[in-house]
Amino acid sequence: MKFKFFILSIIGSISMIPVMAQTKQEAKVLAVTEQLRKAMVDGDGVILEKLAAEHLSYGHSGGHIDDKKEFVEKIASGNSDFLSIDLTEQTVLVSGTTAIVRHILTAKTHDKGKDIADVHLRVLLVWQKIGKEWKLLARQAVKM
Numbered sequence: 571m572k573f574k575f576f577i578l579s580i581i582g583s584i585s586m587i588p589v590m591a592q593t594k595q596e597a598k599v600l601a602v603t604e605q606l607r608k609a610m611v612d613g614d615g616v617i618l619e620k621l622a623a624e625h626l627s628y629g630h631s632g633g634h635i636d637d638k639k640e641f642v643e644k645i646a647s648g649n650s651d652f653l654s655i656d657l658t659e660q661t662v663l664v665s666g667t668t669a670i671v672r673h674i675l676t677a678k679t680h681d682k683g684k685d686i687a688d689v690h691l692r693v694l695l696v697w698q699k700i701g702k703e704w705k706l707l708a709r710q711a712v713k714m
Contacts (some may be wrong), residue, residue: 577616596662599697602704603662607655607693617645623698623705631691631711653678653686667699675711690714 592600602655609617619642622628626638636644644650656704660673677689 575706582691593664594685595664595669595699599662599664599671599704600660601673602697602706603657603660603695606706610645610685611652611655613646613648613651615642618642618645621706623707626706628706628708628709631713649682651680653680656703664680669697669699669704671695671697 593684605617607623609621619638622641623636624637624638626635626641628638628641630636634712645652646690654676655677657673657675660671663670672692672694675689675691675693677691678686679689681684690713693705694708694710697704698707699705
C-alpha cells in the first residue's frame, strides 16, 4: 500500500511541472533564426537578403554596426566567414508583430586575413513580422 501511495505521489508531482508550450509564431521565429544561422555558415547572400529587414541594424560585439547591405556583403563575400555556429540557451518571446530571440552563439570564424578564431557571444535578435514573414530588424552581440 505504501508503494502505491509513493508512485501516486510521484505521478502527481510530475503532473504539476509546468509545460512550456510553443506557439505557432514562436516556432516560426525559431525556424527563421535557424535559417539565419545556416545562411551565415553557408555564406548564402540570397537567403540573408530575404531574411533581413530593409532597415536592419546589425550590431557586432566590437561596437561596429552594419546596415543590411554591409551585413549581407560581409557574409556573402567571405570577409566575415563562419565555419560553424552553434546556438544554445535560446529563448523566444513573441509580442504582436515583434519577436525577441536571445541565445549564446559559439562559433569558429576564419575572416579574410585572420587566423581561425573561436567566438563566444551573447546575442539578442529582434524580428519584425512584415506581412506573413519574419524579418531580422536588429541584432546585438556582446562578448562573454
